[in-house]
Structures are given as structure tokens and as C-alpha cells.
Amino acid sequence: MARYIFITGGVVSSLGKGLAGAALGALLQARGYTVRLRKLDPYLNVDPGTMSPFEHGEVFVTDDGAETDLDLGHYERFTGVAARRTDSISAGRIYSNVLEKERRGDYLGKTIQVIPHVTNEIKDFLRIGEDExxxxxCEIGGTVGDIEGLPFFEAIRQFAQERPRGACIFMHLTLLPFIKTSGELKTKPTQHSVKELRSIGIAPDILVCRAEMAIPPKEREKLALFCNVRAESVIEALDLPSIYAAPLALHDAGLDGAVLDAFGISPAPRPDLSRWRSVLEAVEKPDGEVRIAIVGKYTQLGDAYKSLAEALTHGGVANRVRVRAELLDSEVFEREDPAPYLEGLHGILVPGGFGERGTEGMIRAAQFARERKVPYLGICLGLQMAVVEAARNLAGVNSAGSQEFDHEAAAARFEHVIYHMSEWVENGETVRRKATDAKGGTMRLGAYDAVLTEGSHAAQAYGTTRISERHRHRYEVDIAYRERLEAAGLVFSGLSPDGALPEIVEVRDHPWFVGVQFHPELKSKPFEPHPLFASFIGAAVEQSRLV
Structure with missing residues (x-):
């Protein structure tokens, strides 16, 4: 039966609970243990799938088709353990499950309350896969004291109480603000946060304190005394130049040792941290640098492209170069010539997105990359806009566009090279969707196979002609245009196994121009860079020698 580590946060949000949990998972793996990480989010959305990237950052997608919080991306990148649908839950899903049971009569006429029905549902979720x-x-989203988080805190309190002694511990992440005028790290906010936690019956075993400087002995002793934890269990988490320094830094601060000590595991296995030393050396001591433009719709919020930015870093690790990603708003290219923005860059990446805003700018970016022979990687919408560009400017389909951008109330403006996908095969069964269906969870989601053309850039990058990648989209390139587009120079180098759905396109006679319908960034890891990103950055390195 698994030992449980509950990770909570206090003082302020966005301190990095997900990153701390991911790093801790990596450290436990380095000592030979198996781990799984989970996220419990108190918001009432059923999942992040219908939330704007400006609200919540990117949506991370699992192999089994769950739309989840971006922290699951951190979990996968640091541990290599593929996340599952059962690794993410929200208050919306919990309440939905409870209400469905009530409607079916599962509660036999009882009055439905937060305690025990909602908390029991949360505990049932926690037990899934506990023997694996x-x-x-288990990370609890939000900050202690948030009203929506109370059922989750109560549930983990009950869960720990019901387990054998020593089977669960609590790790609380807080902030120690530095007051410049007095030259002090202040412990009072952390003391109040722990007091709030203790008031609901949870006593932290470990404090992880974000700080701008090392915690002086006096402040460490004060935290231990007033928060009722051992001094050696007060762990400093300093700002780092790279997130991939976190496992080594937290190990040096004693986090994994404190966790094993809290569980009474002694003697503890010695960790093998060679993997992380190699990654950090590649990140901190590159042999060169390339500049990559990310031409997207959500550039005002970096978290909207979190996995993408990390996958580019991983591609840099594979090529021993530093990747400087420059976020460029695609709407700007609808008003201005993209050339002044893109000249001198070594690669152009157009990511996924939804809706028409900014798409003409993406098309112009793809045109620039194709005509100027600049390495190009188009992902999801980035593939579709590259196809539209080629259809208009190479294949003579002057009104080429996407059905996504034509509204039912208006006359059709485009010839639909990109159409709404209403039917596909999933796990051997036909799935049917209408444009009017509810939005949440109704896309083509999760892992699907693709067959690649021998000798293509994609096949060379993967080293195989059969792949599996994660999808998240409603619209698809119309295979009926394949012959015209290939005659014009846009090759369909990857298809679904039945040959019906285009998965990858490439421009013939171009150094490196690849568009993919799936999201390769979701499977990239620092110690296992995704083949497409490694190949793309490799092409960018070659481009840097020409610029």
C-alpha cells in the first residue's frame, strides 16, 4: 500500500507546489522508489478543457484523453511517469459525481452533505491505484484558507486519520518575504498559514519555504518552534536559474531526507542523481544558442505555452544549445509585415489554439518560413494554418480556410480545406460529434497512432514509421485536398492507420518544414527530448550558421 504525501500551499498562490512535488517525486525515484503524482483542484469547472488559456494556462492532455491542469505536465517531465485520467480531479467533477449518484438513488434517500458525501468521494479518488x-x-490546488478548498482539506485530514500511523505526511509550501528596509526574512506569514492549517486539523510535517536568500538559523529555529516542526524539516526553496536545478537544490536542502525521516524509513537508500546532473550541465553549459519565434494567440501569458517552452529547452539539451524563445503575437502580423520580426531568427513555431483571432498572422508566419527556408514547426492549429497557406499560395485554392472560422449565421467565406471532424474511430468504436455539441471533453482527445512515410523528416526524427501521439482538436485537414497539395509541394508524410486523417505535413525541397496535428510537446522530457523538437532545434542550429 502506498505512502501518501499531501502537498498544500499557503501565504500566496503560484509558489510552485506542482514543481516542488514533481522534484520530490524525481528525488524519491532516484532512491529507487516508484511514485505517482496527483492534482486536486478546488475550482468548480469539471476540468480545464473549456477554460481560457488566459485564465488557467495550458491544458495538459493525457494518453487516455483527460484534459488536466498544467501541473501534470511538470509531473510527467520530472518523473517520466505517464499521467492518467485518474491523476486529476476538480471540485466540479467531485460534485458532479455526487449529484449523479444522488439522482440514481445510490444514497438511499439520505440527505446529501459535504461531510460525508463530498469528502468520501474525494477519498475514493485518492485510493485509486494505491497498491501500484x-x-x-497529492497536491491540493489553491491556498489554505480558500473557501472552495475546505472540502479537500477536510478529506485529506480524514484520509490520514483513517490510515495506519505513519502512512501519510503533510508538506506545506509557503513564502518567506524579504523586507529590504529591515534586511529580514519574515516568518510571520508562514506562522499564520500553518495556524490556519492546524485550525482545520492538519499539522504539517515539513515546511518548504520559498525565499530570496538562505534562511538564517534564527529564523529557521523560529519557524520550527512556532510551526511545531523539526528544524531539519524546514526546507529552503530558493529562486533558481532553471527549473531543472530543483531536484538537486531541494536534495541539497534536505527535502527527500526529511520526507523519508518523517515516514520513519531508515536507513534510507542512497540517491542516484546522475541523470539530473547531466540535464543541468546541458542546460547551464550549452555550446551555442538559437532563437526561436513562437507566433501564437496567447503570448501575453507564458503559462499558456508551458509544455511548449519546456520541449524547446529539451530540444536544446539534445543539441547542447540554449534555446531563446521569443513570444510574438500573431495578431500583429495581420497588421504589419512579419519580416522585421522574423528575420534573423533560426526557427519559427506556430502552436495550437482555438478561434479565428490571429490566424491570418499565423498564415503569414508560415508563408515567411516556407519562402525564406526557415525551419518551421506547426502544431495543431499551426499545421492547419500552414496547410491553408500552401492551399492559397501554392495550390491555387484562393479562398482556402477553415470551417471553424465560418459562422452558421453568415454566408460561407472559405473553401473548407479544414473541416469540423464529426466522426472518427476511438478504441475500435466510431465516435460521432456535431458542431452544436457541448464543448467540454468532446474533442478528439488522447493518444492515437500514425503511420509515417519512409524517408520523411518526421520518420528520420522518430527513427520509426509508427508512432503514437496525443491529440486535442475538433477540426481536421480534408484528405480530399491531398493530391492538389502534394502536386504543389506540400507532402502528407503522416496519416492515421486507416489513411483517412492527415497527421503530418512537410514542404518538399525545404530544409525543415513540418506541421503536426497532435501535440508532441506533451511527451517531451529533459532526459528524453521529444524527437521532433530535437530535430527542429537541430535544424535551427544549422540555420544559425547561415544567418
């Missing part, structure tokens, strides 16, 4: 791993790390 040595440690289960």
Missing part, C-alpha cells in the same frame, strides 16, 4: 506504487504525492 511506493509513494503517492
Amino acid at each position: 506504487v511506493d509513494f503517492m504525492l
Whole structure:
């Protein structure tokens, strides 16, 4: 049966609970243990799938088709453990499950209340797969004191109480603000946060304190005394130049040792941190640098492209170069010539997105990359806009566009090279969708196979002609245009196994121009860079020698 580590946050949000949990998972793996990480989010959305990237950052997609919080991306990148649908839950899903049971009569006429019905549902979720791993790390979203988080805190309190002694510990992440005028790290906010946590029956075993400087002994002793934790369990988490320094830094600060000590595991296995030393050396001591433009719709919020930015870094690790990603708003290219923005850059990446805003700018970016022979990687919408550009400017389909951008109330403006996908095969069964269906969870989601053309850039990058990648889209390139587009120079180098759905396109006679319908960034890891990103950055390195 797994030991449980519950990770909570206090003082302020966005301190990095997900990153701390991911790093801890990596450290436990380095000592030979198996781990799984989970996220419990108190918001009432059923999942992040219908939330704007400006609200919540990117949506991370699992192999089994769940739309989840971006922290699951951190979990996968640091541990290599593929996340599952059962690794992410929200208050919306919990309440939905409870209400469905009530409607079916599962509660036999009882009055439905937060305690015990909602908390029991949360505890049932926590138990899933508890016999599969040595440690289960469960992050509670939000900050202690948030009203919507109370059922989750109560549930983990009950859960720990029901387990054998020593089977669960609590790790609380807080902030120690630095007051410049007095030259002090202040512990009072952390003391109040722990007091709030203790008032609902949870006593932290470990404090992880974000700080701008090392915690002086006096402040460490004060935190231990007033928060009722051991001094060696007060762990400093300093700002780092790279997130991939976190496992080594937290190990040096004693986090994994404090966790094993809290569980009474002694003697603890010695960690093998060679993997992380190699990654950090590649990140901190590159042999060169390339500049990559990300031409997207959500550039005002970096978290909207979190996995993408990390996958580019991983591609840099594979090529021993630093990747400087420059976020460029695609709407700007609808008003201005993209050339002044893109000249001198070594690669252009157009990511996924939804809706018409900014798409003409993406098309112009793809045109620039194709005509100027600049390495190009188009992902999801980035593939579709590259196809539209080629259809208009190479294949003579002057009104080429996407059905996504034509509204039912208006006359059709485009010839639909991109159409709404109403039917596809999933797990051997036909799935049917209408444009008027509810939005949440109704896309083509999760892992699907693709067959690649021998000798293509994609096949060379993967080293195989059969791949599986994660999807998240409603619209698809119309295979009926394949012959015209290939005659004009846009090759369909990857298809679904039945040959019906285009998965990858490439421009013939171009150094590196690849568009993919799936999201390769979701499977990239620092110690296992995704083949497409490694190949794309490799092409950018070659481009840097020409610029």
C-alpha cells in the first residue's frame, strides 16, 4: 500500500507546489522508489478543457484523453511517469459525481452533505491505484484558507486519520518575504498559514519555504518552534536559474531526507542523481544558442505555452544549445509585415489554439518560413494554418480556410480545406460529434497512432514509421485536398492507420518544414527530448550558421 504525501500551499498562490512535488517525486525515484503524482483542484469547472488559456494556462492532455491542469505536465517531465485520467480531479467533477449518484438513488434517500458525501468521494479518488506504487504525492490546488478548498482539506485530514500511523505526511509550501528596509526574512506569514492549517486539523510535517536568500538559523529555529516542526524539516526553496536545478537544490536542502525521516524509513537508500546532473550541465553549459519565434494567440501569458517552452529547452539539451524563445503575437502580423520580426531568427513555431483571432498572422508566419527556408514547426492549429497557406499560395485554392472560422449565421467565406471532424474511430468504436455539441471533453482527445512515410523528416526524427501521439482538436485537414497539395509541394508524410486523417505535413525541397496535428510537446522530457523538437532545434542550429 502506498505512502501518501499531501502537498498544500499557503501565504500566496503560484509558489510552485506542482514543481516542488514533481522534484520530490524525481528525488524519491532516484532512491529507487516508484511514485505517482496527483492534482486536486478546488475550482468548480469539471476540468480545464473549456477554460481560457488566459485564465488557467495550458491544458495538459493525457494518453487516455483527460484534459488536466498544467501541473501534470511538470509531473510527467520530472518523473517520466505517464499521467492518467485518474491523476486529476476538480471540485466540479467531485460534485458532479455526487449529484449523479444522488439522482440514481445510490444514497438511499439520505440527505446529501459535504461531510460525508463530498469528502468520501474525494477519498475514493485518492485510493485509486494505491497498491501500484511506493509513494503517492497529492497536491491540493489553491491556498489554505480558500473557501472552495475546505472540502479537500477536510478529506485529506480524514484520509490520514483513517490510515495506519505513519502512512501519510503533510508538506506545506509557503513564502518567506524579504523586507529590504529591515534586511529580514519574515516568518510571520508562514506562522499564520500553518495556524490556519492546524485550525482545520492538519499539522504539517515539513515546511518548504520559498525565499530570496538562505534562511538564517534564527529564523529557521523560529519557524520550527512556532510551526511545531523539526528544524531539519524546514526546507529552503530558493529562486533558481532553471527549473531543472530543483531536484538537486531541494536534495541539497534536505527535502527527500526529511520526507523519508518523517515516514520513519531508515536507513534510507542512497540517491542516484546522475541523470539530473547531466540535464543541468546541458542546460547551464550549452555550446551555442538559437532563437526561436513562437507566433501564437496567447503570448501575453507564458503559462499558456508551458509544455511548449519546456520541449524547446529539451530540444536544446539534445543539441547542447540554449534555446531563446521569443513570444510574438500573431495578431500583429495581420497588421504589419512579419519580416522585421522574423528575420534573423533560426526557427519559427506556430502552436495550437482555438478561434479565428490571429490566424491570418499565423498564415503569414508560415508563408515567411516556407519562402525564406526557415525551419518551421506547426502544431495543431499551426499545421492547419500552414496547410491553408500552401492551399492559397501554392495550390491555387484562393479562398482556402477553415470551417471553424465560418459562422452558421453568415454566408460561407472559405473553401473548407479544414473541416469540423464529426466522426472518427476511438478504441475500435466510431465516435460521432456535431458542431452544436457541448464543448467540454468532446474533442478528439488522447493518444492515437500514425503511420509515417519512409524517408520523411518526421520518420528520420522518430527513427520509426509508427508512432503514437496525443491529440486535442475538433477540426481536421480534408484528405480530399491531398493530391492538389502534394502536386504543389506540400507532402502528407503522416496519416492515421486507416489513411483517412492527415497527421503530418512537410514542404518538399525545404530544409525543415513540418506541421503536426497532435501535440508532441506533451511527451517531451529533459532526459528524453521529444524527437521532433530535437530535430527542429537541430535544424535551427544549422540555420544559425547561415544567418
